[in-house]
Amino acid sequence: MTDVRTARTARPGTAHRLAALAEDVLGTALPVRLRAWDGSEAGPADGPVVVVRSRRALRRLLWEPGELGLAQAYVTGELDVEGDLAHALRTLWAAARERGPHAPRPGLADRTRAAAEALRLGAVGPRPAPPAARARLRGGLRGRARDRAAISHHHDLSDDFYRLLLGEPMAWSCGYWADEEADRTPAEAQYAKLELVCRKLAVVPGARLLDIGCGWGSLTLYAAERHKAQVTAVTLAHEQAAFVRREVRERGLEHRVEVVCQDYRDIDGGAYDAVAAIEMGEHVGDAEYPAFAAALRRLVRPRGRVLVQQMSRGRNAPGGGPFIEAYIAPDMHMRPLGETVTLLEGGGLEVRSVESLREHYVRTVAAWHRTLEDRWADVVRLVGEETARVWRLCLAGGALAFEEGRMGVDQILCVRPTSLGDSGMPGSPEGWYAGPARP
Known part of the structure; x- marks a missing residue:
């Protein structure tokens, strides 16, 4: 089976390590180009550019995997998109559709490797506070x-x-x-x-x-x-x-x-x-x-x-x-x-x-x-x-x-x-x- 994931370099920068981490979790090639906080880049040259400005963005994803963690990192500016945000979202949704509704979920070994890589990247730490714009509701649902x-x-x-x-x-x-x-x-x-x-x-x-x-x-x-x-x-x-x-x-x-x-x-x-x-x-x-x-x-x-x-x-x-x-x-x-x-x-x-x-x-x-x-x-x-x-x-x-x-x-x-x-x-x-x- 051909490995379509992002190529690793002999001395990978932070972006390559992030891309490898994302691909291990997703089980597919990264559809966007990553630029990390150290200036390194990885991913398809013609893909939308996602800028990971700080380790805190990765920490948010460790504590809140998926859409909500990504959204919080974007809202706080820890993660950004160069150019057309809609184009980047369209690209990500297209990749999700290609995986299909029954794509395998990361197992325990995948999560363990992800946590170890995050630790090496210096992203492990306390749960970041949510952005102030998040709703804070109290009481029973529909009260x-x-x-x-x-x-x-x-x-x-x-x-x-x-x-x-x-x-x-x-x-x-x-x-x-x-x-x-x-x-x-x-x-x-x-x-x-x-x-x-x-x-x-x-x-x-x-x-x-x-x-x-x-x-x-x-x-x-x-x-x-x-x-x-x-x-x-x-x-x-x-x-x-x-x-x-x-x-x-x-x-x-x-x-x-x-x-x-x-x-x-x-x-x-x-x-x-x-x-x-x-x-x-x-x-x-x-x-x-x-x-x-x-x-x-x-x-x-x-x-x-x-x-x-x-x-x-x-x-x-x-x-x-x-x-x-x-x-x-x-x-x-x-x-x-x-x-x-x-x-x-x-x-x-x-x-x-x-x-x-x-x-x-x-x-x-x-x-x-x-x-x-x-x-x-x-x-x-x-x-x-x-x-x-x-x-x-x-x-x-x-x-x-x-x-x-x-x-x-x-x-x-x-x-x-x-x-x-x-x-x-x-x-x-x-x-x-x-x-x-x-x-």
């Missing part, structure tokens, strides 16, 4: 205090940061590019998504809309201004609630919009004409989702509509993964689309339409990533270097996950039928896709 802390970590970073990153209309969710309008700006794509949601929900003047997980109010404000709806906006994030209330006052929408800072489990009343949950269901949790689906049905009137826009994972894909769940969206849970549809139906809703927006999210995240890079100095000023690197890694990796089908996002339109099965739905959805891209 209300923990859920509030998770949402606050995700959304309360800085209104100015999100305004810079997301642009108008501050929607932290997938935009919508129609085929005939491929040159839409990111803002126009977001307004097109909001219009599509309103049309699918049949939002008309005076309609009562419940916006669960309202974010910075993009749907709430659009439905109230454009469609003259009566909107109740619900969020767990105090900073977001304050932001939406300011926008409501500035736009003179107090008579149409109520902003409530509470858990969806505490929403009273019901008989809403329409209910929207835009990329909020990922934060509900697996065990709690049946109760969430039942709550959606309870809150909407018979013949009323519910739209859930939610991220999903491929059947054999990890979804968000440990980095996203530790640094961006703690306690997030994704499942394959079919399982979510089954849960919504189990809650008493009739699923009428499912539309994948996966390719739209590739464009959405790519636009956010361009803004991040173009405004890098401003981002660092607002949130600091470590957090800026967290978001660079998140956006580069997220766009790739959607591109390769490891993650998806879907609009699931449901209705609560009457006791006699009357849905009140039209025979065809022709009117959903017309209309303006922005107010």
